[in-house]
Amino acid sequence: MIKNVGIIGSGTMGSGIAQVAATAGCMVKLYDTKQAALDKSKAALEKILNRLIQKGRIDEAEKERIQGNISYVNTLKDLRDSDLTIEAIIENLDIKQKVFSELETYVSDDAIIASNTSSLSIASIASSLQKPERCIGIHFFNPAPLMKLVEVIPAIQTSKEVLEKATQTIADWKKVVAVAKDTPGFIVNRVARPFYGESLRIYEEGLADFETIDNALKTLGKFRMGPFELMDFIGNDVNYTVTETVFTAFYFDSRYKPSFTQKRLSEAGYLGRKTGKGYYDYDENGKRVTLSADIERSQNTDSHNSELSQQIFNRVLVMLINEAADALFLNIASAEDIDNAMTKGVNYPKGLLAWADEKGIDWCVKTLDDLYDEYHEDRYRCSPLLRKMNRQKTKFFN
Numbered sequence: 001m002i003k004n005v006g007i008i009g010s011g012t013m014g015s016g017i018a019q020v021a022a023t024a025g026c027m028v029k030l031y032d033t034k035q036a037a038l039d040k041s042k043a044a045l046e047k048i049l050n051r052l053i054q055k056g057r058i059d060e061a062e063k064e065r066i067q068g069n070i071s072y073v074n075t076l077k078d079l080r081d082s083d084l085t086i087e088a089i090i091e092n093l094d095i096k097q098k099v100f101s102e103l104e105t106y107v108s109d110d111a112i113i114a115s116n117t118s119s120l121s122i123a124s125i126a127s128s129l130q131k132p133e134r135c136i137g138i139h140f141f142n143p144a145p146l147m148k149l150v151e152v153i154p155a156i157q158t159s160k161e162v163l164e165k166a167t168q169t170i171a172d173w174k175k176v177v178a179v180a181k182d183t184p185g186f187i188v189n190r191v192a193r194p195f196y197g198e199s200l201r202i203y204e205e206g207l208a209d210f211e212t213i214d215n216a217l218k219t220l221g222k223f224r225m226g227p228f229e230l231m232d233f234i235g236n237d238v239n240y241t242v243t244e245t246v247f248t249a250f251y252f253d254s255r256y257k258p259s260f261t262q263k264r265l266s267e268a269g270y271l272g273r274k275t276g277k278g279y280y281d282y283d284e285n286g287k288r289v290t291l292s293a294d295i296e297r298s299q300n301t302d303s304h305n306s307e308l309s310q311q312i313f314n315r316v317l318v319m320l321i322n323e324a325a326d327a328l329f330l331n332i333a334s335a336e337d338i339d340n341a342m343t344k345g346v347n348y349p350k351g352l353l354a355w356a357d358e359k360g361i362d363w364c365v366k367t368l369d370d371l372y373d374e375y376h377e378d379r380y381r382c383s384p385l386l387r388k389m390n391r392q393k394t395k396f397f398n
């Protein structure tokens with residue numbers, strides 16, 4: 001089992017990953033170029049652990065054990081004993097490559113060097129190393145201590161041993177592993193695109209307002225948050241950038257086309273909760289400000305338009321299913337890992353492939369074909385896998 005873990009970058013993700021590794025019993029060295037970031041990380045951990053004590057989840061001794069397992073360091077060289085280093089610094093290829101090639105001069109020959117990147121290819125990061133076979137993607141979700149899923153992404157250079165060791169370590173840290181191919185968005189950030197994109201498209205066509213779309217997905221789909229609430233929560237700048245990055249990385253496949261509506265919000269600084277305004281308005285505590293006119297309008301749409309709500313839900317769901325099926329078709333990950341990724345990484349109420357089985361593969365194909373017939377747009381093309389399964393009358397899970 002891996003004992004010494006180095007973490008580079010003590011921001012949101014690095015701090016969370018350090019907590020996870022320290023809780024699992026690893027000796028963690030957390031490095032950042034900024035002393036203020038290290039101090040902030042230390043103070044934040046103290047607060048989190050105190051809250052866990054208050055809730056009765058851990059005791060004082062456990063808090064001390066976790067804190068005792070983390071040391072805060074301010075040179076990269078301090079990570080030289082690390083058997084595994086996970087980098088969580090700024091999302092910039094040049095900077096990551098420089099840090100990786102410097103780190104490699106300090107660590108032992110069989111040390112694993114991993115990146116938590118969300119959008120860069122692992123192959124491009126690995127290429128900065130003398131021994132690229134030691135590099136792998138280990139992608140946590142925010143907040144890392146709470147989200148069960150970790151995507152593990154071997155690059156084409158990664159050795160089998162490194163993949164096995166990384167997968168085992170993440171399982172030892174009590175996380176659910178989904179192994180993904182080194183492709184844009186890995187699993188979650190690719191498969192989730194239609195949740196936002198199709199909802200925005202429905203809005204842009206003037207079929208429904210934000211509230212009606214959110215309500216349809218929450219009531220009929222049992223999603224915890226509607227797409228517009230979620231985009232406001234994530235930040236329209238962040239969510240737009242992910243979409244644009246995925247769209248570009250897929251050589252402009254129209255299925256991932258970003259939306260002008262979201263771009264304008266982002267340009268206007270209507271970023272969501274963090275700026276007090278996005279698709280909705282928020283007070284200074286980040287709570288939704290609901291105007292009475294909104295309530296009246298949403299009650300009207302709810303009672304008069306259950307058929308519209310069903311249409312909205314079906315359309316977003318089938319696009320998500322199509323994306324999940326296509327990810328399986330293109331061997332991005334196994335069916336189990338694709339479903340686990342969405343339920344454990346972004347809290348979907350059901351795995352999308354299991355959902356497809358439940359709705360019927362014939363329903364999925366027909367709903368997609370109807371959309372394609374109506375729009376004649378490539379974004380509605382049905383995955384060849386769904387079509388084949390429909391012909392052969394098979395399901396994803398038996």
Ligand SMILES: NC(=O)c1ccc[n+]([C@@H]2O[C@H](COP(=O)([O-])OP(=O)(O)OC[C@H]3O[C@@H](n4cnc5c(N)ncnc54)[C@H](O)[C@@H]3O)[C@@H](O)[C@H]2O)c1
Nearest residue numbers: 009010011012013032033037088089090091116117118142
């Ligand atoms: N925030 C998320 O939801 C999320 C989720 C998954 C993955 N990621 C990925 O994780 C990485 C970090 O994201 P974050 O949100 O934690 O960022 P952040 O801005 O909160 O933290 C980054 C930290 O890295 C430090 N840093 C910058 N350059 C450095 C260097 N050369 N050496 C050492 N430290 C350096 C900064 O001082 C800062 O403290 C990115 O690659 C991002 O794509 C983010």
